[in-house]
Amino acid sequence: MRNSDFGLKKLANAVPRRSPIRNPTSEILLGAHMSIGGGVHAAIERACSIKCTAMQMFVKNNMQWFARPLTLGEIRAFLDHTQRAELVSVFAHANYLINLAATNPQFHANSIRALSEELIRADQLEIPFLVLHPGAHLGVGEEFGLRKIVSSIDEVFARLPGLKTKIALETTAGQGSCLGHTFAQIAFIISNVREPERIRVCLDTAHVFAAGYDMTDAIAMKKMFAEFDRVIGRDRLAAIHMNDSKTASGSRVDRHEHIGKGQIGLAAFRFIMNEPRFRNIPKVLETPKGKELREDVANMRTLRRLIRTGSDRAAPRAHLPKNGRSHQVGNKQKYR
């Protein structure tokens, strides 16, 4: 495809830049995925209404390939929102249709175009990175699929030189033929693209658990992150998706559950909430919820309660029983 296809560069430069307001807060970066129903600025209001300090959002309807460009008014309503400074970290998630390893030429072309357009929308909203599921090889094999993802990312970046928004590859559960369920697969993509400096990584707790990484206790978590550092690189980590898993370790089935109600166990979340290196890493929920966001409030409360205070840091922790039975949540209620 040609560089001039969608007038992307022109669009990217249409909005005057402004230095992003960053609130230097010592508070832990915690929040949830927020709907953009009513406009992108509405996500900010939703997140602030439940005191998030971090937020993930889509940059357009997540089940559609394409959308009309954001208007200048929509962009300004987002960037100039009075509550924006309350959110220390705002990042985006790409739509679910995109598959950079798609074997169908039309789907693949759509994926390249949709990813390019979403990166531009994210850049217009001064969002630092767009979380992306690497792709599914659909039977052609892992290496072939990974190479196709690499060339697709190269193509997208080549047509968007100078764009500030990076891609954050998400670790996946490995459901079906989805790639990215091992740190080695993510590392393969990063080490083979032409512009690795434009790639970050988002770790999803439910996905790495379902993919088979041991998350039993603090020792296992330390080991898992040591492997992340060794294989992918410590500095690549941009965000953590905080989801419990309905499905078992190694099941490679991706089903998010409320924190403490799934099979991961609170020890893994306690480790993340207390580890100093994750203090400045945004941690966001992608768990099922209703319009009133009560579930987000409850999950954030559960996570905050795991933070050790100075006094109980030294004391040995009582073992918290794992809630074996998963709380029933309709699949249709999946986060939007």
Ligand SMILES: [Zn+2]
């Ligand atoms: Zn996720």
Ligand SMILES: [Zn+2]
């Ligand atoms: Zn998931």
